[in-house]
Amino acid sequence: MQPTPVIEVDDFTMTFGDKTVIDGLTFDVRPGETFGLLGSNGSGKTTTIRALLGIYTPTAGRLLVQGRPYDPAVHGGLSYLPEERGLYKKETVIDVMTYFGQLKGLPRAQASAWSLHFLERVDLASHARTRLDKLSGGQQQKVQLGVTVMANPEILILDEPTKGFDPVNRRLLLDIIEDHQRAGATVVMVTHQMEEVERLCDRVLLLKDGRAEAYGTVTEVQEHYGGRMIRLTYAGVLPTSSAYVIETNEKNYAELSLTSDADAQVVLRQLLDAGVTVRSFEAGLASMEEVFLRIYGADAAKEA
Amino acid sequence: MADTTRRPGAWHNLGTVIAFEVRRTLKRRSFWAMTLAVPALMLAISALVIFSNGSAMKSVDASQRQQVPFTYTDASGLIDPTIAAKSGGTPTSDADAARAAVVAGKADLFIAYPADPSKQTIEVAGRDKGIAQPMDYAGIARSVLLASAKEKVSDAKLAGVLTGTPRVHELTYADGRVAPGVASVILPGAFLVLFYLAIIMLGNQMLNITVEEKENRVTEMILTTIQPTTLILGKLLALVVVGLVQTLVLIGPMLVLPGLIMTLLGANLPSSADLPPDALPSMADLASAINPPAIAVGALLFLGAFLMFTGLLVSIGAIMPTAKDAGSAFGTIVIALFLPFYAMGILMADPHGVASQVLTFFPLTSPVTAMVRNATGTLYPWETAVTLVLIYGFAALFLALGVRLFRTGSISYNAKLDIRKVFSSRRC
Numbered sequence: 048m049q050p051t052p053v054i055e056v057d058d059f060t061m062t063f064g065d066k067t068v069i070d071g072l073t074f075d076v077r078p079g080e081t082f083g084l085l086g087s088n089g090s091g092k093t094t095t096i097r098a099l100l101g102i103y104t105p106t107a108g109r110l111l112v113q114g115r116p117y118d119p120a121v122h123g124g125l126s127y128l129p130e131e132r133g134l135y136k137k138e139t140v141i142d143v144m145t146y147f148g149q150l151k152g153l154p155r156a157q158a159s160a161w162s163l164h165f166l167e168r169v170d171l172a173s174h175a176r177t178r179l180d181k182l183s184g185g186q187q188q189k190v191q192l193g194v195t196v197m198a199n200p201e202i203l204i205l206d207e208p209t210k211g212f213d214p215v216n217r218r219l220l221l222d223i224i225e226d227h228q229r230a231g232a233t234v235v236m237v238t239h240q241m242e243e244v245e246r247l248c249d250r251v252l253l254l255k256d257g258r259a260e261a262y263g264t265v266t267e268v269q270e271h272y273g274g275r276m277i278r279l280t281y282a283g284v285l286p287t288s289s290a291y292v293i294e295t296n297e298k299n300y301a302e303l304s305l306t307s308d309a310d311a312q313v314v315l316r317q318l319l320d321a322g323v324t325v326r327s328f329e330a331g332l333a334s335m336e337e338v339f340l341r342i343y344g345a346d347a348a349k350e351a
Numbered sequence: 352m353a354d355t356t357r358r359p360g361a362w363h364n365l366g367t368v369i370a371f372e373v374r375r376t377l378k379r380r381s382f383w384a385m386t387l388a389v390p391a392l393m394l395a396i397s398a399l400v401i402f403s404n405g406s407a408m409k410s411v412d413a414s415q416r417q418q419v420p421f422t423y424t425d426a427s428g429l430i431d432p433t434i435a436a437k438s439g440g441t442p443t444s445d446a447d448a449a450r451a452a453v454v455a456g457k458a459d460l461f462i463a464y465p466a467d468p469s470k471q472t473i474e475v476a477g478r479d480k481g482i483a484q485p486m487d488y489a490g491i492a493r494s495v496l497l498a499s500a501k502e503k504v505s506d507a508k509l510a511g512v513l514t515g516t517p518r519v520h521e522l523t524y525a526d527g528r529v530a531p532g533v534a535s536v537i538l539p540g541a542f543l544v545l546f547y548l549a550i551i552m553l554g555n556q557m558l559n560i561t562v563e564e565k566e567n568r569v570t571e572m573i574l575t576t577i578q579p580t581t582l583i584l585g586k587l588l589a590l591v592v593v594g595l596v597q598t599l600v601l602i603g604p605m606l607v608l609p610g611l612i613m614t615l616l617g618a619n620l621p622s623s624a625d626l627p628p629d630a631l632p633s634m635a636d637l638a639s640a641i642n643p644p645a646i647a648v649g650a651l652l653f654l655g656a657f658l659m660f661t662g663l664l665v666s667i668g669a670i671m672p673t674a675k676d677a678g679s680a681f682g683t684i685v686i687a688l689f690l691p692f693y694a695m696g697i698l699m700a701d702p703h704g705v706a707s708q709v710l711t712f713f714p715l716t717s718p719v720t721a722m723v724r725n726a727t728g729t730l731y732p733w734e735t736a737v738t739l740v741l742i743y744g745f746a747a748l749f750l751a752l753g754v755r756l757f758r759t760g761s762i763s764y765n766a767k768l769d770i771r772k773v774f775s776s777r778r779c
Contacts, residue, residue, distance in 0.1 A: 100575045127575040133568025149367040150576045
């Protein structure tokens with residue numbers, strides 16, 4: 048029996064003037080899972096999140112959090128990191144964090160103590176009394192993340208959480224998200240970073256032109272949209288075969304997409320028989336990036 | 352997982368917002384600079400005025416103490432030579448020569464009393480001593496004449512009446528009671544002044560209630576944490592607290608500083624015993640000037656006007672992308688609000704005419720017009736009722752609109768909000 052979804056979106060439609068941004072979207076997010084909401088720019092991801100959180104009023108459909116429309120007064124355990132980042136820039140880091148902690152239900156002293164602890168973790172303790180507008184963009188992002196994850200939220204909605212982070216801070220951020228996953232939080236991530244999806248997400252929804260193009264576990268989506276792949280480094284000339292399609296072939300590296308009934312071991316034998324020297328050979332599912340490229344095309348990938 | 356679904360109540364969040372907003376406003380240097388600028392300016396001007404007045408009074412006293420020698424001719428025969436001599440006067444028979452001496456700068460003053468000073472003009476020719484040392488030559492001429500005339504009247508009481516200023520205590524009556532007169536306007540009218548000060552000092556902060564969240568891109572974070580109504584109400588109440596602080600800062604020096612400055616400068620404050628009895632209102636006059644219904648209506652009008660104006664500015668702030676854009680709309684609103692001041696003559700002369708009625712019932716001009724008419728006692732009870740309903744109705748409407756626009760408009764970060772979009776989608 049499926050657990051009751053934490054988030055339910057049912058036949059959601061959103062129009063702005065004459066333009067339909069979301070058209071009859073339906074999906075759910077289950078307790079404790081990490082759900083990836085993916086899509087090219089303008090596909091309606093942020094609109095869906097905003098409608099779910101009551102910032103936009105949907106044109107049609109139902110969007111429920113824990114069984115009812117989102118209400119900050121009721122859903123105290125939900126935290127949101129929006130795509131448009133910003134805090135009260137003229138105030139000090141600790142004042143802003145404490146304020147949001149209080150709004151999330153923490154006593155002032157506890158909110159302040161939690162904030163200082165978080166700032167130490169992200170190497171910003173010395174900036175606790177610094178005004179936000181005196182921090183770098185990356186440092187402000189860390190503070191914003193702290194505000195989002197404080198008070199141990201049950202549901203975390205993160206819209207492009209790693210946007211603007213350098214690799215070191217990106218790793219730190221992903222670690223923090225994983226901490227909350229382990230603590231049982233339900234995480235919804237909007238992202239363009241497919242390696243983050245593979246690392247963190249249980250299920251994904253790929254939006255295209257306001258509709259669900261792909262929806263399921265990461266493996267299901269990879270199997271359905273990417274299929275099985277062989278990645279190899281080699282010397283020689285790859286032969287043509289009905290067992291695979293050459294997706295990439297450059298500098299002695301190739302990615303082969305297997306046809307539905309092809310066997311990887313048979314393909315390896317064919318290559319060796321054709322005189323190809325195989326230096327490395329890996330058989331597996333298509334990466335999420337490959338899935339993304341197949342669904343949205345190269346242009347969308349460039350945008351992402 | 353720990354029980355983390357804490358649901359802070361609306362009151363908790365309201366208190367948190369108020370405390371945060373008040374604290375950060377009071378921590379701002381610019382706030383104190385602006386707030387202290389007014390009393391500091393008042394202090395400087397008061398000190399300057401009192402200092403100047405003190406110097407001027409000393410100068411006048413000195414010039415008055417210094418006797419000015421003068422010559423005079425007396426065609427009336429009223430001038431007592433002894434009195435004139437005590438004031439420095441010397442009679443002369445050659446008016447032309449005496450006048451010429453003054454013109455030539457050889458004498459200070461010549462006075463020619465005519466045959467009938469009650470009907471004819473007294474000629475005074477004096478040497479100019481510049482603006483810095485003004486001389487009351489006419490006063491010398493008058494005082495010598497009056498003192499001489501008093502000497503000729505044997506009845507001391509009659510002499511006193513003729514030379515003094517009779518004291519008068521005036522009372523007017525309305526509905527069988529002493530009418531309070533102008534004093535009755537003061538207390539209900541104070542709310543008008545209060546409203547004016549509130550707009551001047553808090554207007555920009557009202558506008559920033561919603562603009563700030565938008566400019567800082569903090570709207571989505573905040574709107575998913577607390578209800579917009581709680582946020583806006585909290586900010587509004589914080590504004591009231593800040594306004595009270597500003598008022599205290601403003602009024603404190605006004606109460607204390609004048610006395611302090613006078614003491615420091617050694618200036619003499621007039622004692623009430625020195626004033627004529629009708630210069631100060633009696634306790635009975637003051638009591639009759641207190642009109643509780645008018646004061647209550649004034650207070651209600653002020654509160655309603657404050658809420659309506661705030662609601663309007665919150666709505667404007669939610670529509671406009673930046674404080675700069677919102678500022679131009681703010682100016683227009685302020686002009687409309689204070690338009691009745693320009694029509695004050697009409698409101699006084701014809702308070703029940705068409706123009707007054709239009710200004711009374713048009714929402715933007717209604718608060719100030721109604722407060723003026725309430726203070727001057729020309730607002731009928733039915734007009735009071737309609738105006739209050741109108742102002743509070745529009746206050747509720749604007750505040751509700753402000754919340755709605757804030758919810759949607761404050762994430763239109765870079766562009767002016769299209770209001771049609773706000774009302775074109777329905778809530779499921």
